[in-house]
Amino acid sequence: MRVVLNAKAGTVGDLGADRIRKTVDDALTRHDLDVEVIVAEGEDLMRAIATAPRDACDTVVVGAGDGTVSYAASVFANTDTVLGVLPLGTMNMLAYDIGLPRDLAGALEALHRARPMRVDLGTVNGRPFHGVSGVGFFSQMALAREQLRNQRGRIIGWLQALGRALLRSGRFSLEVEVAGAREPIEAYAALVTVNAFDAPGWHRSRLDGGLLEVLVAEDRGTLARLKTGADVLIDSWRGKPGIHAFQARRVTIHARRRRAWVATDGEVHREQLPLRYAIAPGALNLLVPPQALQWRRYAIEDVT
Template identity: 80%
Template sequence: MRVVLNAKAGTVHDMGPDKVRDIVDEALTRPDLDVDVVVAEGDAMASAIASAPHEGYDTVVVGAGDGTVSYAASVFANTDVTLGVLPLGTMNLLAYDIGLPRDLMGALEALHDAKPMRVDLGTLNGRPFHGVSGVGFFSQMAMAREQLRDRGRAFGWFMALGRAVFRSGRMSLEVEVAGARESIDAYAALVTVNAFDASGWHRSRLDGGQLEVLVAEDRGTLARLRTGAEVLVDAWRGAPGIHSFSARRVTIHARRRRAWVATDGEVTRESLPLRYALAPAALSLLVPPSAQQWQAHEREVHERDDVT
């Protein structure tokens, strides 16, 4: 196992890289498992991730933000290399989605008992991602949050919310599913790999085989502010003006050539249309047995075996 930790992560900075390296090594090493812990940043961190399979590592744990985890998922997509995650970033969406504790020792304990599970990925214009991709309000929110990173978690979120609401303009979107198009005047669209249908921004399934598209209809500034706040507290599903679609392939058209898109926390300038597709069971992910997604997977396996 190779463990790649972001040297700029708050936990690493506060505790010191040598101490964190020793803690991680001691927590994850077993008689049948050698662990190599790398503390790096930037290109060196990406290189340590990408080179791991060629150097004989069959499991790579990434302790960084969702963007770096998404990069690792794209590197290991459709391979036998298993990805593990430690919540050392700002959002840590995937880590918390599978129930990893927020503290380092708790996360390491859960990771120690985790098992490989094949999970779905999505692709945006051919590039894999593990969780969410958004345009309009969501991309503005991601950019504002990055600019306000040093303002503190809660205060920074609310400042970013205000900026995102007023920077998000109306978009004339066409959502294409199975050849049929629906036109919507919207201020946001979000595509997720399987639905975040459980409380606390969790997915009940990681291998459900569907993309979910949520489009927020433009109803004015107050409606944007209300929906934005509902997004932060996970109360926007089913709210007025939210259109929902599920499919394995979704294309989003707009009357513009390019748009800012936030995908797993990283904002990029993308050419339109935005072509999303599901990549079923594309990634081997370490998931704690206590995670609801693992339990749902196990139930399905047992039911399939009973039928057979």
């Protein structure tokens, strides 16, 4: 197992590189498993992830934010290499979906008992991602959050980013194409997720459902945008007026422009339009704690 930790993560900075190497090594090493811990940043971080299979590592655990985890997922997509995650970023979407505790000790204990499971990935214009991809308001939110990364307080930073995103985002005409049929919408935001975030607290009830969900918010004025942003914050947006929802294996988003800012798993890129999304069922071999598997079984039964 290779464990790759972002040297800029707050937990790494608090404990120091040497101490966190020993902590992780002690927690994960077993009689049948050798563990190598690397603390790096930037290109060195990405290189340590990408070269792991070549260096005979069966499992790679990434302790970083969603963007770095998304990069690792793209590297290991459709391979036998197992990906594990440690929640050392801001959102840690994938880590929380599988029930990893927020504290390092708890997350390491859960990983020690975790087992591989095949989960879905999505692709946008051929590039894999594990969670969400958004345009319009959502991409402006991601840009604003990046600019306010050092803002003290998660809620304060989120509210400041919300204000900037509201000022910067505007109406755009798009068409959502599903199974050859197009639906035109005057929107200010569109979000594509790998399986639906249909469980409380912005969680997915399953990671292997084999479907994308597309959520498009109509442009109904500034007050409606502000209300939708608040609904997203308190997780009460689903089913509200002006929210269009689609589920499919393939979705194409057309717009009257050649390129757009797209926020995918927290990283913002300029993408060519149209945006072509697809589901890649079981594309990633992910380390999942046993209690998460049990929770997901109950959640699936409740949804069904």
